[in-house]
Amino acid sequence: MSTTEATEASRAEIFDSICKLLSPFNYSGIELRPDTDISADLNIDSVTVMDFVMEVEDHFDIEIPLNVLSETRTMSDLVTVVEAGIRRSRLA
Amino acid sequence: MKDLFDKHKPIAERFERMMAMGTNAVGVTNERVLSPTRAVIGGRETILAGTNNYMGITFEPECIAAGKRALEEFGTGTTGSRIANGTYHLHRQLELDLAAFLGREHCIVFTTGYQANLGMLAGLAGPKDTIFLDADSHSSIYDGCTLSGAKLVRFRHNDANDLSKRLGRLEGEEGGRLVVLEGIYSMLGDRAPLEDFVEAKKRHGFQLLVDEAHSFGVLGTHGRGLADEAGLEQEVDFVVGTFSKSIGAIGGFGAGNHPMFDTLRYASRPYMFTASPSPSTVATANAALRRLAAEPERRVKIMKNSHRLFEGFKSLGLDLGCDTVSPVIAVKCPDEPSTIMMWNALLTGGVYVNIALPPGTPGKTCLLRCSVSAAHSDAEIDRIIALFGQVVADTHSPPMAVGL
Numbered sequence: 001m002s003t004t005e006a007t008e009a010s011r012a013e014i015f016d017s018i019c020k021l022l023s024p025f026n027y028s029g030i031e032l033r034p035d036t037d038i039s040a041d042l043n044i045d046s047v048t049v050m051d052f053v054m055e056v057e058d059h060f061d062i063e064i065p066l067n068v069l070s071e072t073r074t075m076s077d078l079v080t081v082v083e084a085g086i087r088r089s090r091l092a
Numbered sequence: 093m094k095d096l097f098d099k100h101k102p103i104a105e106r107f108e109r110m111m112a113m114g115t116n117a118v119g120v121t122n123e124r125v126l127s128p129t130r131a132v133i134g135g136r137e138t139i140l141a142g143t144n145n146y147m148g149i150t151f152e153p154e155c156i157a158a159g160k161r162a163l164e165e166f167g168t169g170t171t172g173s174r175i176a177n178g179t180y181h182l183h184r185q186l187e188l189d190l191a192a193f194l195g196r197e198h199c200i201v202f203t204t205g206y207q208a209n210l211g212m213l214a215g216l217a218g219p220k221d222t223i224f225l226d227a228d229s230h231s232s233i234y235d236g237c238t239l240s241g242a243k244l245v246r247f248r249h250n251d252a253n254d255l256s257k258r259l260g261r262l263e264g265e266e267g268g269r270l271v272v273l274e275g276i277y278s279m280l281g282d283r284a285p286l287e288d289f290v291e292a293k294k295r296h297g298f299q300l301l302v303d304e305a306h307s308f309g310v311l312g313t314h315g316r317g318l319a320d321e322a323g324l325e326q327e328v329d330f331v332v333g334t335f336s337k338s339i340g341a342i343g344g345f346g347a348g349n350h351p352m353f354d355t356l357r358y359a360s361r362p363y364m365f366t367a368s369p370s371p372s373t374v375a376t377a378n379a380a381l382r383r384l385a386a387e388p389e390r391r392v393k394i395m396k397n398s399h400r401l402f403e404g405f406k407s408l409g410l411d412l413g414c415d416t417v418s419p420v421i422a423v424k425c426p427d428e429p430s431t432i433m434m435w436n437a438l439l440t441g442g443v444y445v446n447i448a449l450p451p452g453t454p455g456k457t458c459l460l461r462c463s464v465s466a467a468h469s470d471a472e473i474d475r476i477i478a479l480f481g482q483v484v485a486d487t488h489s490p491p492m493a494v495g496l
Contacts, residue, residue, distance in 0.1 A: 045451035066244035
């Protein structure tokens with residue numbers, strides 16, 4: 001398996017995990033796609049987004065500072081942030 | 093062209109829905125203020141149970157006289173910032189008296205409580221530092237953190253283990269680490285478990301700031317707040333407080349023992365780039381501080397009143413924000429429409445409380461938030477309890493008249 005494939009596989013896994021973690025906050029049952037805007041499309045407020053991200057942090061045992069979060073809009077953005085977090089924690 | 097107001101349409105619609113149910117709960121106007129616990133609202137004399145006027149000190153003759161004297165001697169405003177022409181000896185005296193009251197080496201006065209958090213946080217932390225803030229922190233803490241440019245890490249409310257976990261994850265990062273707590277949390281009225289956080293501080297090493305906005309004047313043998321009550325003042329590096337609650341004026345302060353503390357006067361933009369508080373404001377705040385120091389019985393009275401309201405609500409079977417008694421007593425309500433309905437009924441019945449709705453509340457709760465004053469009489473507290481009982485019963489009973 002090439003490096004690219006491995007990365008893609010883990011992106012898909014991260015996406016699936018995030019979908020599971022997001023389901024209790026997805027009150028209107030919106031279908032989650034990479035380009036779904038977590039706050040706007042799911043109609044959840046900023047505090048709920050922060051609460052959801054705490055679940056993501058604990059699941060992956062990473063830290064996602066609020067500054068990073070403020071620039072994270074879509075599911076795909078969040079996958080990228082989690083990937084970076086996992087990479088950092090492996091280096092540490 | 094895209095209208096800048098388009099993004100506010102959802103909140104405008106939410107506001108319209110609230111208006112359709114009766115009064116504007118976020119635009120209450122006090123037509124006259126009769127005392128620390130009474131005002132005329134909508135032409136009706138109303139008991140105030142949502143003012144944060146904890147010590148009931150707003151009509152103290154000595155404070156009013158000090159304010160009048162300062163107005164006459166120093167004029168209506170300073171027309172300048174503290175680092176230009178806006179420092180009068182009144183400001184310096186208040187800082188000295190506050191430092192003495194708090195038992196701290198240094199104290200800086202800010203123009204509002206909001207700016208005190210902005211000024212302290214943005215002054216202390218910079219882009220290379222990390223601020224760890226409690227999830228339930230007041231907006232002024234969130235905004236101060238953002239202004240600082242520091243890395244911001246939010247930990248679970250009152251959970252020192254969650255903080256420790258996060259400190260561990262970021263171990264070895266460059267820059268300083270500041271942990272921010274509140275003495276009494278403004279929405280639910282619960283206190284920070286300071287012992288647990290001090291334990292974490294010993295293990296991980298960080299500087300600790302406690303915002304005593306709601307606990308200053310209220311908690312502790314000296315009325316200095318939660319750290320005073322817990323006997324842990326030495327472990328707290330920085331204290332923040334406000335004059336708009338127990339002090340009954342407007343303004344705020346930051347205090348600490350760090351030898352470089354006064355550097356904040358040249359490093360903190362919210363301190364440097366705003367006009368200083370007016371002479372009368374500073375004079376009334378200082379007079380109120382003297383009263384707080386001289387009259388510990390006010391603290392006894394406010395806790396007695398808080399217990400009376402707390403027990404009364406408990407006996408009605410109400411679901412309260414927390415199990416410890418403080419002057420902030422929040423009643424949890426089932427949903428937004430019933431909260432608005434009950435708030436309206438309370439106001440019509442002659443009791444003003446705060447309405448608090450998500451996202452301004454923790455855990456998506458809807459709250460009718462009461463704050464107790466040392467100036468409330470037993471009869472006023474009893475009236476608040478009785479009216480809550482009636483309103484809750486009316487709200488939950490089958491709406492007989494509707495739809496007939």
